Structures are given as structure tokens and as C-alpha cells.
Amino acid sequence: xxxxxIAYYSRSGNTERMxxxxxxxxxxxxxxxxRNSVGDVKADDLLDYDAVILGSPTYYGxxxxxxxxxxxxxxxxHGKLEGKVGGAFTSSANIGGGNETTIMDILKALLIHGMIxxxxxxxxxxxxxxxxxxxxxxxxxxxxxxxxxxxxTRRLS
Amino acid sequence: xxxxxIAYYSRSGNTERMxxxxxxxxxxxxxxxxRNSVGDVKADDLLDYDAVILGSPTYYGxxxxxxxxxxxxxxxxHGKLEGKVGGAFTSSANIGGGNETTIMDILKALLIHGMIxxxxxxxxxxxxxxxxxxxxxxxxxxxxxxxxxxxxTRRLS
Amino acid sequence: xxxxxIAYYSRSGNTERMxxxxxxxxxxxxxxxxRNSVGDVKADDLLDYDAVILGSPTYYGxxxxxxxxxxxxxxxxHGKLEGKVGGAFTSSANIGGGNETTIMDILKALLIHGMIxxxxxxxxxxxxxxxxxxxxxxxxxxxxxxxxxxxxTRRLS
Amino acid sequence: xxxxxIAYYSRSGNTERMxxxxxxxxxxxxxxxxRNSVGDVKADDLLDYDAVILGSPTYYGxxxxxxxxxxxxxxxxHGKLEGKVGGAFTSSANIGGGNETTIMDILKALLIHGMIxxxxxxxxxxxxxxxxxxxxxxxxxxxxxxxxxxxxTRRLS
Numbered sequence: 001x002x003x004x005x006i007a008y009y010s011r012s013g014n015t016e017r018m019x020x021x022x023x024x025x026x027x028x029x030x031x032x033x034x035r036n037s038v039g040d041v042k043a044d045d046l047l048d049y050d051a052v053i054l055g056s057p058t059y060y061g062x063x064x065x066x067x068x069x070x071x072x073x074x075x076x077x078h079g080k081l082e083g084k085v086g087g088a089f090t091s092s093a094n095i096g097g098g099n100e101t102t103i104m105d106i107l108k109a110l111l112i113h114g115m116i117x118x119x120x121x122x123x124x125x126x127x128x129x130x131x132x133x134x135x136x137x138x139x140x141x142x143x144x145x146x147x148x149x150x151x152x153t154r155r156l157s
Numbered sequence: 158x159x160x161x162x163i164a165y166y167s168r169s170g171n172t173e174r175m176x177x178x179x180x181x182x183x184x185x186x187x188x189x190x191x192r193n194s195v196g197d198v199k200a201d202d203l204l205d206y207d208a209v210i211l212g213s214p215t216y217y218g219x220x221x222x223x224x225x226x227x228x229x230x231x232x233x234x235h236g237k238l239e240g241k242v243g244g245a246f247t248s249s250a251n252i253g254g255g256n257e258t259t260i261m262d263i264l265k266a267l268l269i270h271g272m273i274x275x276x277x278x279x280x281x282x283x284x285x286x287x288x289x290x291x292x293x294x295x296x297x298x299x300x301x302x303x304x305x306x307x308x309x310t311r312r313l314s
Numbered sequence: 315x316x317x318x319x320i321a322y323y324s325r326s327g328n329t330e331r332m333x334x335x336x337x338x339x340x341x342x343x344x345x346x347x348x349r350n351s352v353g354d355v356k357a358d359d360l361l362d363y364d365a366v367i368l369g370s371p372t373y374y375g376x377x378x379x380x381x382x383x384x385x386x387x388x389x390x391x392h393g394k395l396e397g398k399v400g401g402a403f404t405s406s407a408n409i410g411g412g413n414e415t416t417i418m419d420i421l422k423a424l425l426i427h428g429m430i431x432x433x434x435x436x437x438x439x440x441x442x443x444x445x446x447x448x449x450x451x452x453x454x455x456x457x458x459x460x461x462x463x464x465x466x467t468r469r470l471s
Numbered sequence: 472x473x474x475x476x477i478a479y480y481s482r483s484g485n486t487e488r489m490x491x492x493x494x495x496x497x498x499x500x501x502x503x504x505x506r507n508s509v510g511d512v513k514a515d516d517l518l519d520y521d522a523v524i525l526g527s528p529t530y531y532g533x534x535x536x537x538x539x540x541x542x543x544x545x546x547x548x549h550g551k552l553e554g555k556v557g558g559a560f561t562s563s564a565n566i567g568g569g570n571e572t573t574i575m576d577i578l579k580a581l582l583i584h585g586m587i588x589x590x591x592x593x594x595x596x597x598x599x600x601x602x603x604x605x606x607x608x609x610x611x612x613x614x615x616x617x618x619x620x621x622x623x624t625r626r627l628s
Contacts, residue, residue: 059543060580061439062533069536079278097439100414101579104265108572109531111276111283116309119268121236125375125411126268152273155313216386217423218596219376226379254596257571258422265415266374282532282568393592418579425590425597430623433582435550440582466587470626 002031002157003048004150007041008055009066014091014133015055018142021134022053022089025146031153038066043073051085051153052115053146054106058090061098062105071109079114085153086110086117089128089145103127118152120145159188159314160205161307164198165212166223171248171290172212175299178291179210179246182303188310195223200230204237208310209272210244210303211263218255219262220247228266236271242310243267243274246285246302260284275309277302316471318464319360320349322369323380328405328447329369332456335448336367336403339460345467352380357387365399365467366429367460368420372404375412376419385423393428399467400424400431403442403459417441432466434459473502473628474519475621478512479526480537485562485604486526489613492605493524493560496617502624509537514544518551522624523586524558524617525577532569533576534561542580550585556624557581557588558616560599574598589623591616 004026010016016037023033034049046052054070056063074081088106092099103126107117119125128145130138161183167173173194180190191206203209211227213220231238245263249256260283264274276282285302287295318340324330330351337347348363360366368384370377388395402420406413417440421431433439442459444452475497481487487508494504505520517523525541527534545552559577563570574597578588590596599616601609 059539059546060583062539062576062580065536065540065543068530068533068539072530072536075530082278083275098414098579098583100412101418101576104261104415105533105572105576108261108283108569109533111274112278112531112569114276114278114282116273116275117268118240118273119271121239121269121271125271126265216382216389217426219382219419219423222379222383222386225373225376225382229373229379232373255422255426255571257569258419258575261572262376262415262419265412266376269374269412396592397589418575422575422597425588426592428590428592428596430587430589431582432554432587433585435553435583435585439585440579 002050002153004031004033004051004153005046005049006033006035006053007038009038009057009064011057014130015057017134018089018091018128018130019055021139021142022146025143026150028147029150029154031150038070041070043070043076046074047077047080050157051149053087053149055089056102056106058092058097058099058102061101063102082114084115085149085156086115087127087145087149091130093132099129100126116156118148120148159207159310161188161190161208161310162203162206163190163192163210164195166195166214166221168214171287172214174291175246175248175285175287176212178296178299179303182300183307185304186307186311188307195227198227200227200233203231204234207314208242208306210306212246213259213263215247215249215254215256215259218258220259239271241272242306242313243272244284244302244306248287250289256286257283273313275305277305316345316364316467317362318345318347318365318467319363320347320367321352321355321384323352323371323378325371328444329371331448332403332405332442332444333369335453335456336460339457340464342461343464343468345464352384355384357384357390360388361391361394364471365463367401367463369403370416370420372406372411372413372416375415377416396428398429399463399470400429401441401459401463403456405444407446413443414440430470432462434462473521473624475502475504475522475624476517476520477504477506477524478509480509480528480535482528485601486528488605489560489562489599489601490526492610492613493617496614497621499618500621500625502621509541512541514541514547517545518548521628522556522620524620526560527573527577529561529563529568529570529573532572534573553585555586556620556627557586558598558620560616562601564603570600571597587627589619591619
């Protein structure tokens with residue numbers, strides 16, 4: 001059974017709520033899902049999963065330092081995430097506030113790890129974005145994304 | 158047999174040479190490869206392939222207008238490239254001249270189309286970069302990339 | 315008197331409307347403003363201004379090929395825009411549709427030209443964004459941006 | 472007398488060396504320069520300067536968590552850096568390793584703060600990049616950048 005990790009940083013609870021919704025979507029595809037705050041994830045834990053989705057609030061146009069710290073520490077086993085599936089999501093205080101660039105920053109880090117990512121032609125293109133607390137649109141995007149990433153992971157496992 | 162299109166724009170011949178090398182790498186994996194200048198590719202042609210790799214020189218930190226034109230025209234069949242594999246490469250006149258951002262611009266367009274992309278933990282991370290004419294390092298990167306994209310395409314087909 | 319050019323590409327009229335609003339804002343600062351479709355601007359025209367603001371719809375996460383063409387042609391006089399003021403704006407069909415990355419792509423090109431740009435701590439941070447036709451929020455952002463760019467241009471002239 | 476802060480994070484000493492060279496360049500323009508490791512800078516310190524240049528190694532295509540932490544903490548006085556001059560530089564282990572995107576990430580954060588930045592038409596376009604320890608090319612870029620940022624700061628003060 002394919003294993004998926006959703007790791008997030010959340011102060012207001014919005015990014016955490018997104019993580020829960022992504023988990024719901026992923027479970028539909030029948031993968032095993034772990035969901036944790038980045039504070040409870042050690043870099044080495046990433047090695048145990050077939051897919052990793054990272055979530056962060058948008059702070060100054062990129063991911064929170066707490067999420068970046070986990071990625072910086074993952075340099076220890078650089079090369080070992082090669083071929084795994086990756087994803088990203090973010091919550092933001094306003095529309096033009098850097099949410100796209102935050103998601104792209106996480107995705108670039110996952111590409112540098114040699115991971116495989118996918119876009120979405122009809123939903124949030126790079127990964128789910130919520131402006132403040134997830135509204136019904138963002139809820140649907142999160143569930144959809146979890147399902148899509150899980151589906152790709154299953155196909156590649 | 159999986160089908161891969163390599164479409165590029167080249168004025169100096171450097172990007173064209175990269176396209177040839179990527180083709181060499183892809184053929185090793187036993188996929189069918191078409192290689193064409195973007196001027197000879199119609200947007201609708203993209204529909205015929207399981208994977209599309211786009212190459213452009215780096216002009217002012219992003220892809221040449223000629224390559225963007227092909228992507229802009231592809232809006233006609235938006236959604237129909239969903240799930241295909243994508244890739245990007247660039248040649249540039251100098252090191253800090255925007256080559257990374259050029260590759261990311263192409264990759265973002267492919268993600269908006271719902272395509273699947275992959276990074277590389279040990280080679281050029283986002284896609285092959287050549288500073289001027291491909292040297293032996295860039296040649297190896299191009300062949301490696303062609304092989305990697307073809308391999309992923311075969312697995313997903 | 316400082317001179318500002320606003321050049322834009324618009325198919326639906328939304329980006330053109332933004333250009334008009336930016337012009338309104340800039341005029342308040344007492345600069346001379348020219349506003350033109352990119353089809354009516356020759357690359358060499360850029361040399362005649364102290365500031366250049368470029369506007370584009372968001373197509374696949376970056377500027378329209380028509381706007382990129384103008385930038386690509388400006389390579390002829392590379393170095394001659396050094397020290398001028400630059401800016402960017404975009405209209406987009408949806409929120410997560412690449413509008414931030416479109417603005418950043420234009421700004422990167424202007425930085426490669428050696429131009430000076432400014433962000434905004436309280437408005438749209440990188441430049442005005444309109445989702446579809448400018449609503450009252452986007453209208454205010456456009457006027458505000460025109461005023462701010464004009465003000466910086468006057469100070470640096 | 473205009474005041475410039477250069478704050479950096481450095482583990483190998485390469486980014487620190489770049490900071491020294493940028494300081495040398497800035498002093499030529501007759502501005503007052505403070506140079507500190509980010510660990511010795513409190514977010515509130517940023518308020519005391521007319522210009523802030525941030526340096527980071529390239530870790531996974533964006534700034535080190537230690538640098539991001541400083542930016543994240545600066546949200547406390549969001550709006551108060553409006554109109555100051557900003558800059559960025561990076562050292563990286565290899566050419567295609569995300570150095571451009573690292574510099575752009577810092578610059579985006581400074582734009583969100585409402586700061587003013589400038590590109591360079593003939594040097595490293597977005598800010599100085601060193602591949603490993605600064606060679607003579609990178610040394611010249613750093614001095615040049617320090618001088619250019621200091622010159623703009625003086626003009627705007």
C-alpha cells in the first residue's frame with residue numbers, strides 16, 4: 001500500500017485544516033496517510049513515504065522558516081527522495097499576497113530532490129490555495145488535490 | 158509505443174543542438190521521438206504525444222516569444238494535455254542570466270496544463286541548461302534528461 | 315517633466331482598462347504619460363521614457379507572447395534602459411491562475427535591463443492584479459500604482 | 472549620511488566573504504555600512520537603515536531557513552520598511568542549483584515590504600551570485616553591487 005505524508009506548519013489553523021481536507025481526498029484513493037505538523041517531523045521521516053505533500057502559510061511570498069528548516073535538513077540524505085511524488089499547498093491572508101510563489105518555492109525544492117509533481121488544468125494549477133480559512137471552493141480543491149496526488153503515487157508505486 | 162515531442166526555438170543553433178542530444182537520450186528508452194522547431198509545430202500537434210519537452214533560449218529571464226506563442230495558442234484545447242509528461246530546457250549566454258527562471262516558466266505553463274514533471278537530484282535540477290554551445294557537461298545533462306523523461310513517460314503510459 | 319510609457323496587450327479590454335486607470339494615477343503626480351498597445355510600440359520607443367510600465371493578461375502563468383516579443387526585441391539596445399523606473403500589471407481569468415508569476419516575469423525582464431522597481435507593502439505587492447474586469451478594489455490598486463511609479467520616477471529624474 | 476545594513480547567513484564562509492566585498496563597494500559611495508550575521512540581527516534593527524541587503528546560501532532553490540526567519544519576524548512592523556532600498560546575494564554549490572530563484576525569493580520579500588530594488592544590465596542581473604568561494608568575477612560583482620545599491624540609496628535619501 002502506497003504511503004503518503006502530509007506535513008504542514010500552521011499558526012492560525014488554516015493550513016492545518018487544509019491538511020485534513022487533503023488527507024480526506026487521499027484516503028479515497030486507498031493510500032496510507034500520515035499527517036503531521038513539521039515540528040513533529042524529522043527530516044529522515046520523509047524517507048519512509050512514497051509521496052510527500054508540504055503545506056505552509058504564505059509569509060513574505062515564500063514558505064515559513066519552519067517548513068524551510070525541514071527542507072534544509074533533508075540535505076543529509078540528498079538523492080534518496082528521487083522518484084517519489086511531491087506536492088504543496090498554502091494558505092494566505094490575501095489574494096495577491098504571494099501564495100503562488102510560495103507553492104512554487106516548495107515545488108522547486110521537491111524538484112531539486114528529484115521528485116515528481118503534477119499540475120491541474122482545472123483546479124488550482126500548482127496546488128491548493130486558501131485565502132484565510134478554507135471556504136467551500138478551497139475545501140473542494142484540497143480534497144481534489146489529495147485524491148490526485150494519491151492516484152499518481154499509486155500508479156508510480 | 159510511447160510518443161515524445163521535442164519542440165524548440167533556436168537562432169544560434171545551441172538550443173537545437175540540445176534538442177538533438179535530448180532526442181538521443183530519449184531513444185535509448187525505446188520511445189518514439191519527434192523533434193521540431195516551434196515554427197513547424199501547430200498547437201494541436203501537442204495532442205498527439207504522451208510527452209512534450211519544450212526548449213528555448215533564455216531571453217530576458219524567460220522563454221522566447223516564439224515558444225510562448227505556441228503555449229498561448231494551446232489554450233484552445235485546454236485540459237486535453239492533462240496527465241501527459243512535460244519537460245523544459247534552455248541555452249543561455251551567461252550563468253546568472255535567467256536560465257533557471259526560463260525553465261521554470263515553461264514548467265509552470267505545463268503544470269497549468271495539468272502535466273506531470275520531474276526534477277533531478279544530481280543533474281541540472283529543473284531541466285538541462287547550456288551556457289552557449291553545449292559543452293561535455295551540458296551534453297551529458299541533455300542525454301540524461303531525455304532518458305529520464307522518456308523513462309517516466311513509458312512508466313505512465 | 316518626467317515621461318512615463320504604459321504599454322499593454324489586451325484582447326478582452328480588461329488589461330487596457332487597467333492601463334487607463336494607471337495613467338489616471340500617474341497624471342496626478344504631474345508626469346507626462348503615453349499609453350499604447352504593444353502592437354503600436356516599437357522597441358526603440360522605450361528609450362524615450364524615464365519609466366516604462368508593461369501590462370499583460372496572464373496566459374499560462376506568464377506574459378502574452380505579444381508582450382514578450384517587445385522585450386525580446388529590446389535586446390538591440392541592451393544597457394540603454396539602465397536606471398529607468400519599471401513596473402508591471404496583469405489581468406487574469408482566475409485567482410490562482412498565475413497572475414503573480416506573470417508580473418514577476420515582466421519585472422525580472424526589467425531588472426535584467428538594469429531598471430529600478432518598487433513593491434507596495436499595503437496594496438498588490440508586486441503590481442496591480444485584476445481578476446477579470448477591474449472591480450473597485452482593482453481600480454484603486456491601478457490608480458495607486460500609477461501614482462507610486464510616477465512619484466518614484468519624478469524623484470529619480 | 473545614508474545607512475546600509477548587510478545581513479547574511481554563512482556556514483562555509485562563502486556568503487560572509489561576499490558580504491565583506493559588498494561592504495567594500497558600498498563604502499566607496501560614502502555610506503555608513505553595518506555588516507552582521509542574521510543571528511546577530513533582530514528584525515527591529517532593519518528599521519534603523521535606509522537600505523538592507525540580505526545574503527544567503529542557496530539551499531533547495533531558496534534562502535536558508537535562518538534568513539527566512541528574520542523576514543518572517545519582520546511582519547511585526549510591516550509597512551515600516553516602505554520606500555527603503557533592498558538587495559540580495561547568494562552563494563551556491565553549483566551553476567544550475569537554484570541561485571537565481573534564491574535571490575528572487577529574497578527580492579520578492581523586500582518588494583512585499585514596499586522596498587525599492589534595482590537590476591543590473593551588465594553584471595549579475597538580479598544580484599551577485601558566487602559558485603562556491605568568490606572567484607575574481609564574483610568579487611568584482613559583489614563590489615559593483617555594493618556600490619550600485621549605495622549609490623541608489625544616497626540618491627533616494
